[in-house]
Every structure is written in C-alpha cells, then in structure tokens.
Amino acid sequence: MLNIADMLYRWCREARPFALATVVQVSGSAPLPPGTALAVSTDGEAVGSISGGCVEGAVYDLCRQVLESGEPPVRARFGYSDDAFAVGLTCGGELEVLAQRIDPADRPHLTTALEDVLAGLPVAVAQVVDGPRHLLGRILSVLGGGNAYDGTLGSQRADRAVATQVRGLLRAGRTACVEVGGDDGTCPDRLTLLVHTHAAPPRMLIFGAVDFAAALSQAGRFLGYRVTVCDARPVFATPARFPYADEVVVDWPHRYLEATEVDARTALCVLTHDAKFDIPLLRLALGLPVGYVGAMGSRRTHEHRLERLRETGVPDEHLARLRSPIGLDLGAHTPEETAISITAEIIAHTNNGTGLPLSRVPGPLHGSVPVPRIPSSAALLST
Template structure:
C-alpha cells in the first residue's frame, strides 16, 4: 500500500471509491515484496504495480469486477504456467497471493487520516486483515506514532489485538504479516494481519563515550534503533571506538539533546555518571516526550542525582520516569551483559512487561501495550 500512498491519499481526499489489490504472501522469486499494492478506481484509472507487469492485466480485471459487483474481499493466487508461456503467471518462477477489496473512503476515514500522516512524514501503521473469518476479511485500523488506535472496520477484542500488533511493528519500523488472536482469554478469532508500516527507525541516544556505550550501541543497532553516541570529550567520542553507532557527536550532552529530534519511541541512556554532565542532561530529558530515560550509576550515585535534580526544581512525577540504576537485575557484569540488561528494560517498559521469568507469572504471555483508542 505504501508504494502508492501519495495517489491513494489524493483519492481518499476526493472521496473516490477504489479497489485495492495487495500482495499478502510471496513464495520464491516474485518481483515485489509483501505489502505492495495496485489500486483501480471506478473510472478504470490504475496506479501501482505488484508484479512488474506479468499479472497486472488479471489483477486489473479482478479490481474492475469487484468494483462493479460491490462484492466482498477476494483472494487470488498467481504462479508460473509451464504449459503456456503467455498465460497469466509469473515467468520469474515465483508465486503471489493477492487480496483484492473495495475501499470507500467516506466509510473508512481512518485510512485518510493514516495517509495524511504518511504524506506529512509522520510514522503510521495500517493493519489489514488478510486471512480469517469472512466477515473480518479486509478489515482495517490505523495506529499513529503515539500508539493511538484510530477505529476502522474492526472492533472489540479484535481491535485491541490487531492494534497491539500494529503498534509493535510500528515501533520496530517494519512492514510484516503476523498471526494474532486464537486465545479465548484475549481474542478468540484467529487472524492473519498484514501491517503496513511507515516509520523512521526509533532513536537511541547514548550519552557517555565509555565501554558500556560501545556494547549498548551494538545492541541498539541489533534491535533496529538509529544509534547516536554523544560525549563532550573529543578524544573518546570517535567513530573508530563506536563502529555500530550511526553517528558519534562531540558536544555537551544537554546541548545536543536540546537541539536534536526526539519522539515517543526515543530511548535516552545516560552512561556518564558525572554530575556536571548528568544533571543538566536529565533535567531536560525528563521533560521531553520520550519513551525511556535511564541513567547508570550506583544507588548512592542515584540518590545524590535525585537530590540535585530536586534542587533544580524537577517535580516528583518527572523524577518517577527516571530508570536508575539503569537496566534490569540480570546480575550483569560485563559491558555486553549490561547492554542486554538495559535493552531488556527498554523492551519491558515499551511492552508493559514485568521483567520476571515467564515461569513465575500466569495469564497471557503477550499483553497489549498501552494504546489510546480514538472515538
């Protein structure tokens, strides 16, 4: 869908009904990935491509027929034909599974909202049911950058489960197909959902060019973060020391944070444990709408840090956001183990996890993250 987001945005703003054909599964060497779409409006105008040309005609006719009949969503499969090189098929040898559905923008305003956010460069995730009960096929909802669910054609437990999965993939910054539901305690319906994600990578800001920062930058990169290491000391803040960081910045930490871009997915990790850097940095970080603020240091360092922050006028509700000493209790010793401890806490906070062994807790393993439902 995102391959034609600009044109779909225009059609939605014009309240123009259209048929949307989306690749929902790929086998072999099919030319375009899952999530790629073609759309056809009621006047026969077509945008996009799903196969580089070899099955476009057949998909176009399916779209036209669905628009004419105002029918239910349909699945279509296309593969290579050995018997007739000119038959409908993928001469590259791959296979495509395609979902075709009719979209009426006036009945699905959430889609217009999502495409507006995408057009303006904001992160967005559109979830689309591609397999499951007939009445849910093609159902959609939209999750924004703050985790807000904008109701589409899904409701109740299905909305919560699909919204949670869309939010998780939006944070990860990747389009993917996922299985959700099938659990009597959360969502009894077993569904396959394709989540179209438009998102820049979340940021991990690491302050302090120390050995722990080298390990943490590697772990952050592995988790899909765009990693920045910042330190005011040029002799330590060098790209050679931090090969896994996307950028290494020489600047006073609070000054850099004041002028850089953050959002609701940003993780701020303060590893300097030096008051002249930490206090102005944390005072600012705790006032920003970021996902996580953690600071390294002993419990004595933490207590002294809280005292100094209170003297600077930081209120208690903001101090409560500070994760210090940073990380979960894993018994970590080495920089690499400490990096796992820190990233585990970041993941747990994002997903409302307890950090306890799964063998020691009851109930569903996967719980929906904090989401806001817009009415």
C-alpha cells in the first residue's frame, strides 16, 4: 500500500473512507510484487495498480462492493486467462488480493504511518492477510526510530511479537510475511501479516568526481538511491558539477568510507581508476557488508589492481566480490550510456538477474515472486 501513500494520506486527512486492494500472494509470472495496492474512494476515484491492467476492472468492482456493503475483508484469486473477454492474467501467473474497507477515523495510526512515509521516515505497516475473519485487515504500524508501535491485533503479546520481527525487516528494507499465534503463546489464533516497509533510501557512494560520476549520480537518484559523490580534489568535487547528488564530499575516499554508514543495500562505485585512491579504498570496501562494489578501468587496469590488492593482504574471497570492469556489456561509450550500464549491473546483481536479454531467458517473464515468511517465535519477545 505504501506505493500509493500520497493519495491514501490525502483521503485519510479528509476522513474519506476508501477500499484498499492489496496483492498478498503471487505465483508464476505476474507483473507486480506482493504489497502493491489499488485503492478506490467513495466517489469512485481509483489510484494505484495491482496487475498492470489485466484484472484492474474486476478489482475495482470488488473494491466498490466492499466499500458500499461494509462487509468484512475478502480475498480473491486471479489466474491465467487467454480469453480476451474473461477476467484473468494474460502473463500466465496467479495473484491473490485482499480487499478491505478503510475508515480513517477508526485507524488514526494509519494516517500517522502514511505521514511518516511522505516525510521520508522509516516506517512499516503490518497488515493481517490470513487468520480469523474478524482480524483480517487489521493494521499495526511500527516506527523505525525506536520501540514505538501503534494499532493493535487484539493482544499485547501479539503486538509486541509482530513489532519485534517487523523492526528487523524495516532495517533491511524487506517486504515479508510475519506469522504469530497458535502454539507460540502470543495469541490463540495463528495470524499471517504482510509487512509493508518504507526504509530509508539505499545509498550509492560514487568515488571520483569525473564526468561519468555526474551521469551516474543522476541515474542513481532516478532509481531512488541517496547519492554521495566523494573526491579528494576540491576543485572537482563541487555541488555545481553534481546537481543530482544528495551530497558532495571533499575527502580521501578511504577515509570517508571509514567514517560513513553503509549496509547491505549500499552500492559503491569507484570511478577514479587511480591506484593511490583505488587501492586503500577497495581494500576497505571489499571487507564491508555492502551490496555492490564496482570499479572502473580497463581489463589491464583491473589485473594490476588485483595484484596490488593481493599484495596488501586482501583475500581472494573478497576480491571475488569486485565487479570490474564495472557495468554490463551494453556497448556504452558516453557517460550517460556508461551510467545505464553500471546501474543495470547493480539492478541485476541486487535482484539475482542474469543480465541477459529477456528474449534469451526461458521461463516466466517476471519470475515467481514468493513473499519471504518469518515464522513466529516466542523467544523474540525477550529481545
């Protein structure tokens, strides 16, 4: 639902009831992942998408039905259809949707969570998608800055158990299902909750204030990264040269990397291809728990770089993480084309893609999109 947070927040502020249809399960080739939502207001206005168009009409009608009747949340499954006049997915996959009526006056914590999303703050919304009918659609929001959570699942122990698990997902920026209840003592009924996360944007650290960095910072920002350009040369590292970067830092690259925060979603792009910058920087970077490390340079430069890194004691398992020459083989020449080549490799690496043309990849076009499930655990309550 957080993909349409701006409109939902407006409706909540206006106290306008709306119906929310959320993709809760996907199998086979389906266009959009779990957590994607479509909403319909009382005056028939629709926002969002759950299938890229295949079953939007049917889901819209389902939302109007739930909205007007006030009936409890309902689940509906849509599968493959090759009939032009039938309701179904032409891509061959299946998706399951939960449709529910939302009355903002009854869920002030949802308004607060949406406001935090729009303010860029980390927040997660856990939505009951499977369980007893009277609990279906219940929402618990968890703030990223501490132990605060809002809303209830009807049991304080269940609230605490879910909030504990959700914080881990929020730190990782992951969407997943959380299970509580049953025999773990948190609540009598087993519940499955789909956790929608809005984490802080991932970081892209670009080292080297060159023309390629200017194009890459623009591409990185377009993809939703918080972009930093770092270079030790103040004459080149200026905000005017990198208007799309969130920050431009004048410092030795390795010294800046030592002092800044990184995580498993961080992408490091080394564009200097200058040994006095690259070697100390890559020696440090390859030992950090970051998502991607790439370095620009020719194959000859790369071989010399590997020799120097081995001489400094970098083990082979760390060297294997280095993407160099950086980027995919797109035949790129200009800085803009090179930026696309680099970001394409980052996307493929992040999503375990092959980097091959889709025409050469067998199987479903979008691939199966299972939602990771985190089992319940009473031990989590003690953390």
